[in-house]
Amino acid sequence: MAFTFQINNELQFNHDEELLKKAEECCPEIKKETKKALHLVKLIQDQTQLDGIGTSILEKDIDQLSDYHLKRDDSLILDFGNHYVGSFSVDLDQVGSPMDAPLYIRLKFAEMPCELNAESQDYDGWLSRSWIQEEFIHIDELPYTLKLPRRYSFRYVEIKVIDTSPKWQVVIKNPTLITETSADYSRLEPLSLEDKTLQKIYDVGLKTLADCMQDVFEDGPKRDRRLWLGDLRLQALANYSTFDQCELVKRCLYLFAGMTAENNKISANVFVKPKPLPDDTFLYEYSLFFISTLYDYNKAHPDLAFVKELYPIAKKQMDVTLKMFTEEGKFIPDEDYPVFVDWSNAFNKDTAGHAETIYVLKQFISLSHLVEDEDEHIYTKALNQLSNYAKEHLFNKEKHLFVTGENEYNIASQVWMVLAHVMDDETNKKIMNNTIEQLFPIKNIATPYMYHHIVEALFEAHLDKEAIALMKKYWGKMIELGADTFWEAFDPDRVSYSPYGSPIVNSYCHAWSCTPVYLIKKYILNSK
Structure with missing residues (x-):
């Protein structure tokens, strides 16, 4: 596992109230819609679906829901037809003799059918079981409208009667979902692709992005529900290609800029509720990607005043980073400031981290030139040192x-050096061809985050055919397995893989997996 819990309680954080105020001023409207359950379904064995679990529509239509009279251990599964984020309510009543005991029920929310097949009491992973989307409720009097106060991320809801009494049964009516997203579909230009597989990948990627767009760009609406910098960089790129809601990107950048650590490092993630709060977790390139996100924002929506406002924070972060290199240009990693790259810890990440620094340093120099920083020559010299070390050593x-x-020799090293354009275009193409010949098929990489960078490196090396094939093989396989939105983790060789030990806490709608919308727009449509 490349990521472990960090506890840095002694570290103090700056709080720039002016920047945080501006973050709140950029807070988006949360748009809400009412959705009704479309079907009643049951779980079935289906080896074409994730973990071999699919669903089958019951004979009775959803309009006949109240015909079911549920007693102890009876259950029903509601299918809302697609993945959504929002709140749930349902009307409950009883039939039979007078209600001589409370109703005791369990409600279980699932993004994928396999979650309903997993029992929470069996979970023994390293993440908190409090993330499991499951509620146990007693109700003393019926009829009653149950309105759950929490927000859930789901397509399916299982309602199970734990107990009533032998004298009466439960009736379920009017299951309702109020969706929540800040994505504004009125800003979206419809996209129609001739390649139907790419069209489906685009559509699912768009849904993934939209469901992660809340009051910030969340990394996953089911679990974590917070703003991570590595995810933000990719979500922002996908956003510019689709909804193009620039104020939401500005809000996120203001949040990170307004809560830096006293050592000038930028936290890997921040919380926004009940008030903005930086996490005491730091990842090497996540901190760096504050610069990338600012650079990409200005490229999409030129705004010199905004760049000048946040440039001092970016500069301090770059200065922190360059202290981790020798005068010769060699990267000296710090175990307390890990390079992430991917969940897997099965490969060395030093060269990938070196390349990521060159990638961001080039962007930073562009920003320094834009703001007319008199220290620009210092960073140009550093870029030459880092680049020359990479080429020579x-x-x-x-x-x-x-x-x-x-x-x-691993894939991540080649990919990030190509993305950083350390070598010329001809050499980059040869590097990626050699990567395909010598390092494919891809092994020990299990995140759409890293697969995004592999596909983008193939595009950057002008290997478009290979890039499209890998996109279809990876994201297309998730769709084949039943994905309505793309997942946090997926290994095609181990389709049941979970970083946490159980599908019940997996995130099946995750920010860093939405990037096919960006890749398709930039490298396929814009290249024609």
């Missing part, structure tokens, strides 16, 4: 690949 001219660690 990390690039194997015989293999035409970058090495990392103890003579290790």
